Amino acid sequence: MxxxxxxxxxxxxxxxxxxxxxxxxxxxxxxxxxxxxxxxxxxxxxxxxxxxxxxxxxxxxxxxxxxxxxxxxxxxxxxxxxxxxxxxxxxxxxxxxxxxxxxxxxxxxxxxxxxxxxxxxxxxxxxxxxxxxxxxxxxxxxxxxxxxxxxxxxxxxxCIQFLRGIIASDDLIRLGFSRCPRALMVDPENNMRPAVEALRRCGLPDAAISKLLVIHMGVLMLSPDRIIQIFQDLKAIDMCVEDSRFLYCFRVMSSVKRETWLRKLALYKSLGLSEGEVIKAFKTQPTILLSADETIKKKVRFFVDELKLEISDIVERAVTLAYSMEKCILPRCAVLSVLMKEGKIQRDINLLPALLGSSRAFSARFVSRYADDVPDVVKAYEGKIKFEGFGYHS
Known part of the structure; x- marks a missing residue:
């Protein structure tokens, strides 16, 4: 009963x-x-x-x-x-x-x-x-x-009542929660409301606030002072709220400490980039800030030393730095290496466009297409054949 x-x-x-x-x-x-x-x-x-x-x-x-x-x-x-x-x-x-x-x-x-x-x-x-x-x-x-x-x-x-006053639908509330379940831990009056009010004071429209919370509900866990600081840091790099990339940049900045942002900036500069190039890359692909320092260095060294790419070309396609080395870049390089050895593709292929794109697109272009003639491409894509360099590729 x-x-x-x-x-x-x-x-x-x-x-x-x-x-x-x-x-x-x-x-x-x-x-x-x-x-x-x-x-x-x-x-x-x-x-x-x-x-x-x-x-x-x-x-x-x-x-x-x-x-x-x-x-x-x-x-x-x-x-x-x-x-x-x-x-x-x-x-x-x-x-x-x-x-x-x-x-x-x-x-x-x-x-x-x-x-x-x-x-x-x-x-x-x-x-x-x-x-x-x-x-x-x-x-x-x-x-x-x-x-x-x-x-x-x-x-x-x-908490749900407060969120319903900001986010357009229950479907979007569920989506926001799924991306940051911890957000429902904070108090609606002492944490959620002050955070939203700080976003409004900084000039973010209600529609954008709703979208931001769906992208990263963890923003509700930030103090008003931290929110204001993020706005100031984004303004300093000429990122305005009208820019379609603003919310995604804000989401990443809200996930790291300010000291981390400054350290990542210095790290990328130490690898040969200018501050302007780093900021441009961040605006294009904000998640480049989320990788660990050693991971960033490992990726850049691999692209520059092993693949002989220019670092300026890498940051021009900043999404490259967001790809997983083990799950994406190395298996794709192994596939291309097999195809080069078999003469199916030229050794002077433009590497970055070939490596980037969705898994489905890459598989269709380089794996499924050649699987019957070159069975090793399937093994390479599955990680069973390790990448050992492109040989004469430069």
Missing amino acids: FPSICRRRLVFLIRQIPGDGTSLFQSIPDAIPLARSYSSTAVAGAPNSALCSAAATASYLVSCGFSTADAATLTTARNFRIRSPEKADAARALLRSYGFTDADIVRMARSYSMILNADPERIIRPKLDFFAALGFEPGKLATAPFVLARSLDKHIVP
């Missing part, structure tokens, strides 16, 4: 949230979440004597799919104990019934172990029902299990 009462109450709650009417409690998809901090109500303050031993807890965690090392970390370093295998099994069974996989549950418990001690019907189910009614995917919720520790009435519902 209690679950049915809970569901009726949740339908009422959802209908009270201003929105586009697209998320009514019709069918419950395979999606659900949890809450934030270690809620005292979630564990009902069980005395130590009522908890299992560290050894029993570790054994149980291993039986759930935890590695021995992870189980030891939770029971020793974090001093976690399950209340009983039966209660933990009940929590896991409930999560499975909402579409969470065993891998999802292990991931959730690794970062928020108290989910295994939470009351399934009283604490977890109402929140899972709420998120399911909104169409949130279990796999995305599993990346931010602390959301399930937050109060449904006092935190989760107000």
Whole structure:
């Protein structure tokens, strides 16, 4: 009886949230979440004597799919104990019934172990029902299990209500959440609202704010001072809010510290680029700031030393620096090398245009086209033939 009462109450709650009417409690998809901090109500303050031993807890965690090392970390370093295998099994069974996989549950418990001690019907189910009614995917919720520790009435519902006042549809709210699940952790009045107001004060129109939050909802976790600083830094490189690239540049800048931005700028300059070239590349492909320093150096050295490309040509096509070396560039180079050796393509082929583009386009042009005559291109594309240089290519 209690679950049915809970569901009726949740339908009422959802209908009270201003929105586009697209998320009514019709069918419950395979999606659900949890809450934030270690809620005292979630564990009902069980005395130590009522908890299992560290050894029993570790054994149980291993039986759930935890590695021995992870189980030891939770029971020793974090001093976690399950209340009983039966209660933990009940929590896991409930999560499975909402579409969470065993891998999802292990991931959730690794970062928020108290989910295994939470009351399934009283604490977890109402929140899972709420998120399911909104169409949130279990796999995305599993990346931010602390959301399930937050109060449904006092935190989760107000967050969705606030977002519905800014973002155009529930579909876009789900998309924004999927890209940054942690954004639902922050307080709507103390964090979300001040962040949005700072964006408005800096001149960003409401439509652009909505789009920015869908691109990176983590902006809501920034302080107003940090938001103002990002606007100032973008203005300093002549990036204005009317530029179609502004939101993507802002998204990247909001993901790194200002000190990191300055360090990356210095790093690219140390590799032979002028400041103007770095800024131009950043505007074209903002994600070049997100790679680790060693990864950046490794990529540039490879393109310059191994492929004999000019660094000015690389930054002219800055997307090159955003490609994965192991998953994209090296396998594609291996394919081209095989085709050169077999005489299927010229050794003086313009490399950058050949290497860039979607996987489908590259495969159609260089793999599928020659697979029957040169079977090794398939092996090269799968990483089974390593790239060892282009020989006479210059």
